[in-house]
Amino acid sequence: MRTFKIGGVHPPELKLSADREIELLPLPAKVIIPLSQSLGAPSRAAIQKGDLVKVGQLIAKGESFISSNVHSSVSGKVTRIDDVMDSSGYRRPAVLIDVEGDEWEESIDRSPDLKSEITASSEEIIRKIYDMGVVGLGGATFPSHVKLRLPEGKKAEYLLINGVECEPYLTADHRVMLEQGEEVITGIRLLMRALAVEKAFIGIENNKPDAIHHLQQLCIPFPEIEVVPLKVKYPQGGEKQLIKAVTGRETPSGKLPLEVGCVVQNVGTALAVYEAVQKNKPLIDRVVTVTGKKLDRPSNLRVRIGTPVGNLIEYAGGLPEDTGKVISGGPMMGKALSSLDVPVVKGTSGILLMPGIESKRAAPLNCIRCGRCVTVCPMGLEPILLAQLSENFLFEKAEKERIMDCIECGSCQYTCPAGRPLLDYIRLGKNKTGIMIRNRGKK
Amino acid sequence: MYGVVIAMIPAILVSVYFFGLDAARVFLISILACLFFEWFIQKYLIKGQVTINDGSALVTGVLLAFNVPANLPAWILIIGALAAIGIAKMSFGGLGKNPFNPALVGRVFLLISFPVQMTTWPKPQALFEAPLTDALSGPTTLGFFKEGLMKGESVQEIMHNPGFPGYVNDFLGAQGGSLGEISAFALLLGAAYMFYRKIITWHIPVSYLGSAVIFSGILWLVDPTRFIDPLMHLLAGGMILGVFYMATDMVTSPITAKGQLIFGTGAGLLTILIRVWGVYPEGVSFAILIMNAFTPLINMAFKPKRFGERMAHG
Numbered sequence: 001m002r003t004f005k006i007g008g009v010h011p012p013e014l015k016l017s018a019d020r021e022i023e024l025l026p027l028p029a030k031v032i033i034p035l036s037q038s039l040g041a042p043s044r045a046a047i048q049k050g051d052l053v054k055v056g057q058l059i060a061k062g063e064s065f066i067s068s069n070v071h072s073s074v075s076g077k078v079t080r081i082d083d084v085m086d087s088s089g090y091r092r093p094a095v096l097i098d099v100e101g102d103e104w105e106e107s108i109d110r111s112p113d114l115k116s117e118i119t120a121s122s123e124e125i126i127r128k129i130y131d132m133g134v135v136g137l138g139g140a141t142f143p144s145h146v147k148l149r150l151p152e153g154k155k156a157e158y159l160l161i162n163g164v165e166c167e168p169y170l171t172a173d174h175r176v177m178l179e180q181g182e183e184v185i186t187g188i189r190l191l192m193r194a195l196a197v198e199k200a201f202i203g204i205e206n207n208k209p210d211a212i213h214h215l216q217q218l219c220i221p222f223p224e225i226e227v228v229p230l231k232v233k234y235p236q237g238g239e240k241q242l243i244k245a246v247t248g249r250e251t252p253s254g255k256l257p258l259e260v261g262c263v264v265q266n267v268g269t270a271l272a273v274y275e276a277v278q279k280n281k282p283l284i285d286r287v288v289t290v291t292g293k294k295l296d297r298p299s300n301l302r303v304r305i306g307t308p309v310g311n312l313i314e315y316a317g318g319l320p321e322d323t324g325k326v327i328s329g330g331p332m333m334g335k336a337l338s339s340l341d342v343p344v345v346k347g348t349s350g351i352l353l354m355p356g357i358e359s360k361r362a363a364p365l366n367c368i369r370c371g372r373c374v375t376v377c378p379m380g381l382e383p384i385l386l387a388q389l390s391e392n393f394l395f396e397k398a399e400k401e402r403i404m405d406c407i408e409c410g411s412c413q414y415t416c417p418a419g420r421p422l423l424d425y426i427r428l429g430k431n432k433t434g435i436m437i438r439n440r441g442k443k
Numbered sequence: 444m445y446g447v448v449i450a451m452i453p454a455i456l457v458s459v460y461f462f463g464l465d466a467a468r469v470f471l472i473s474i475l476a477c478l479f480f481e482w483f484i485q486k487y488l489i490k491g492q493v494t495i496n497d498g499s500a501l502v503t504g505v506l507l508a509f510n511v512p513a514n515l516p517a518w519i520l521i522i523g524a525l526a527a528i529g530i531a532k533m534s535f536g537g538l539g540k541n542p543f544n545p546a547l548v549g550r551v552f553l554l555i556s557f558p559v560q561m562t563t564w565p566k567p568q569a570l571f572e573a574p575l576t577d578a579l580s581g582p583t584t585l586g587f588f589k590e591g592l593m594k595g596e597s598v599q600e601i602m603h604n605p606g607f608p609g610y611v612n613d614f615l616g617a618q619g620g621s622l623g624e625i626s627a628f629a630l631l632l633g634a635a636y637m638f639y640r641k642i643i644t645w646h647i648p649v650s651y652l653g654s655a656v657i658f659s660g661i662l663w664l665v666d667p668t669r670f671i672d673p674l675m676h677l678l679a680g681g682m683i684l685g686v687f688y689m690a691t692d693m694v695t696s697p698i699t700a701k702g703q704l705i706f707g708t709g710a711g712l713l714t715i716l717i718r719v720w721g722v723y724p725e726g727v728s729f730a731i732l733i734m735n736a737f738t739p740l741i742n743m744a745f746k747p748k749r750f751g752e753r754m755a756h757g
Contacts, residue, residue: 006750240750253751365497366539371698380749382698402749418539 001206003231004241007378009411011234011332013207017171017291017298022179024302025315027099031074031306032343033059034086034094038135038143040066045095051078056105056282059095062133068143069133071282073304075103087328087335087342094343097306109279116186116278118193125194125277132276133283133346137268138162138237139329141347144273147263148194157261159192159200160246161270163215164230164237166205167330170350172287173267175300177204177211180271181218187270188225190277195263200225201246202267205232234332235409239264241378253405268349288312288344292353294320303344310340312351324359327352332410365418373412373422379405383412387422390429395436398429404437406430444498446642450633451505451688457616457626461567462513466622472517474504476524484533499538503527506546509623509684510728511553514565514580519557526552543735544695547728554728562586564619583620584608584679588671589724597668613678623688624681634687643691646700650707651686651714652677658715670719682714685727695735702738702745710734 036042043060047053053072060070076099083091104110120128130145150156161184165173177184188200202219204212206229219225228246230236240251242264249260257264265273268286275281284305291298296317303312309326313319319326319340327334328348344351373383381402389398406426413423458466481500485493507527511520527549535541554561566581582590584607591601601607608618616626623630637643655676662670676682690696690710697706710730717726 006748244750250751253749255751365494366537368499368539368694369696369698370693374698374747375700377747378750380747380752382747384698405750 001229001231002245003233004236004244004378006380007376007411008233008235008241009376009414010232011168011414013232014168014293015171015174015207016169016293016295017289017300018174018208020171020175020297020299022175022287022300022302025304025307025312027074027102027304028307028311030076030079030096030098031304032084032094032096032308032341033070033073033306034084034092034343034345035060035070036067036092037070037133037305037346038062038066038068038141040064040068040143040146042093043067043070045081045093047072047078047081047095049078049081052076052100053078053097054103054105056108056284058282062130062143066143066146068135068145069131069282071133071284072097073284073306074099076100085339085342086345087337087348089335089338108281110281114182114186116182116189118186118189118278120190120193120277122194122196125190125273128277128280129194129273132272132281134269134272134276135283135346136266137272137286137346137349138266139333139347139349141345144265144269147265148191150195150258154258155261156195156197156258156263157199158247158263159188159195159197160242160257160262160264161188161200161202161267162237162239162242162264163202163204163208163211163267164242165208165267166232166234166237167332167334167350168234169291169352170289170330171291172289172300172349174208174211176267176271176287177208178214181214183274184267184270185215185218185222185225186278187272187274189222190273191263191265191270192224197263198224202227203230203236203242203246204228205230205236207232235378235407235411238378238407238409240407253402283346286344286346286348288348289350290316291350292320292323292355294322294355295353296320303348305346306343308341308343309337309351312344313340313353320353320355322355323353324356325354327354332414333408361421362419364420367418367420370417372415372417376411376415378409378411379407381406383422383426384420386429387420387425390425390432393432395429395433399433399437403429403433444502446637446640447502447688448498448505450636450640450642451502451509451623453629453632454509454623454626454684455505457629458509458513458622461616461625462565462622463568465513465565468517469511469513469515469520469622470505470508472520473508473511473524474501476521477501477504477507477528480525480528481533484529485537489533489537494538497538500528503532503545503549506623506688507549509688510546510550510621510681511561512564512620513622514563515553515560519553519560522556523549523553539694541694542738543732544689544692547689547732547735551728551732554723566619567617567625581606581619583724584613584618584675585718585724586619588679592669598671599668610674610678613675618679621681621684624684627678627683630683630687634683637687637691643687644700644703646703647691647696647707647710648686650704651690651711652682652707654708654711655682655715656711658712659719662715662719676715676718680718680725681727685710685714685731689727690731690734695738697738697741697745699742699745699747701747702741705741705745706734706738709737
């Protein structure tokens with residue numbers, strides 16, 4: 001069975017909510033919709049305070065090439081457009097809406113019927129994906145239309161669909177594959193047409209045999225789509241690792257996957273593409289895993305974008321008494337939240353509640369140069385060296401040691417027997433090195 | 444760290460079996476002295492956190508004892524512990540910061556400062572056979588060779604010498620030498636445990652032993668009367684002890700697999716070079732210390748294979 005070659009770790013899987021069907025989270029009383037929900041330039045508000053909006057109405061427009069549209073996920077009254085703290089901990093512009101009823105834009109097809117017949121052209125599909133604000137739902141929230149609009153002279157060979165979900169605890173993609181497989185397959189066919197590729201692979205780790213089997217059945221009429229079972233290893237869901245595992249190709253340092261003829265999209269994104277193109281539905285909701293060892297009912301919920309995280313936890317049984325950290329995302333790459341009022345955004349794949357004892361870090365011990373971080377680094381870097389260089393502000397050297405190649409998977413920190421905060425230092429170093437490189441370009 | 448201590452238990456038992464209470468005394472003094480110096484320096488000189496519970500000073504204590512004769516006077520041993528912990532380890536910043544293996548620094552410091560005491564080897568005698576062993580002393584296996592070859596004897600003549608231990612005794616431990624080096628068998632048992640627990644990887648031991656066997660093998664094929672055969676090289680002296688317990692020290696050996704192979708190969712080559720042409724009969728400690736010095740350079744020169752390296756860096 002295939003997997004990527006260099007490094008990797010095997011954290012406990014802890015997929016507590018794997019058997020829980022996707023439930024619809026009841027509408028919240030109010031939503032907070034950040035205006036900028038993708039990588040790239042911030043979007044500009046298209047509504048004003050006091051406006052009445054419907055579900056699916058455009059509320060912010062992405063104006064540069066790498067940016068995306070944002071739509072209202074509820075119907076109601078815009079109470080404020082203000083800076084609100086998001087999951088990064090920074091205050092950023094957002095639209096606050098008081099929910100009134102559930103009135104949808106009429107253009108949206110809300111029928112549950114599967115619409116698998118594809119009539120749109122490549123250009124129309126990409127346009128629709130852009131209009132409907134579809135971004136990568138795997139976590140990085142790269143605007144999907146940008147990945148599909150290939151630069152002059154470049155050609156994609158393969159479409160890779162990321163169904164790996166290698167983060168422990170998270171099961172949202174798993175459930176989407178099981179419950180909305182037909183829609184996902186149609187989404188994949190739409191993406192294939194948009195890219196004009198003749199082959200698509202769906203990479204799924206073999207800890208999800210039911211999803212592998214289900215999608216294999218659904219793919220029988222579509223021989224151009226192939227399900228590739230992968231040997232479980234973190235961080236297989238990393239773009240470059242997935243390409244390596246499925247095709248054996250190695251994306252060169254500092255380049256995009258297109259360099260090796262690949263475009264990668266997440267399973268959830270394929271579903272969003274289906275809804276956008278076939279149902280005319282903007283990206284206004286997504287499946288989020290709410291989980292934790294002490295939580296009453298770990299669940300997979302379909303949640304409107306902008307719903308406060310606290311609502312999800314309440315629905316899943318309430319905040320357990322012994323909660324040390326609330327994390328947006330998985331335990332390996334997720335970020336700790338400072339408030340339960342932070343809204344679910346397009347990139348929120350899960351909400352994880354960590355018990356107190358697991359949330360505390362032991363004081364780091366001295367590095368004994370055991371080299372385990374080097375062994376597990378999936379990018380072939382030397383995390384301990386990069387952390388030391390960052391700690392000592394030696395960013396020129398860090399750049400030479402390829403700090404910018406780090407995908408921040410956290411395997412090094414996970415494996416360090418001395419409990420050193422390697423990734424924390426490397427993140428700092430990456431940030432500073434990035435600034436240094438950008439400033440160099442300006443001179 | 445405590446895994447390493449467990450791995451050293453068979454060799455400790457063998458040395459107590461052959462050298463009796465003397466061996467137990469050396470272990471006790473060495474361990475206590477190492478722990479004391481670490482505690483004292485951390486508490487009163489650095490005035491920082493005391494970390495003697497991390498097991499590293501304990502490991503150094505046992506390894507230092509492994510590297511000295513059973514009848515070494517206590518005061519010399521304590522000086523060795525001070526050199527190991529005080530000079531080789533704490534002066535560089537403590538655990539993880541030292542460029543050289545502390546126990547080896549301790550041993551070499553003593554070997555150069557107290558050559559007579561450090562090379563007077565009590566003869567091994569099984570625990571219950573002879574109650575008074577300390578009067579008798581004799582050379583180590585490698586000492587036999589060095590002495591004999593210098594007198595112009597051939598390797599074969601030396602091996603027929605009545606006091607010469609031979610392959611089986613060298614393997615089991617009935618030979619003169621430092622506490623920890625006498626029994627290849629006990630050391631290999633502990634090494635197997637360290638592999639099982641993944642405390643060490645194969646890279647350094649395999650490349651070290653490989654290069655030593657190949658280099659000494661070539662010499663042996665050239666002239667078997669003047670050069671010792673590879674198997675004897677492995678069983679005699681501190682080869683097994685050095686290869687599995689000291690060259691594999693993570694702190695002082697390279698980080699990457701590639702670097703570790705270079706490190707092991709170099710150490711194997713140097714060991715045989717020193718044993719054959721050096722003044723000292725044994726070369727393991729010097730070989731490892733020399734390669735320790737090269738470790739930062741090796742770390743710089745041999746990087747792991749980067750992902751996406753085949754194409755130019757964009």
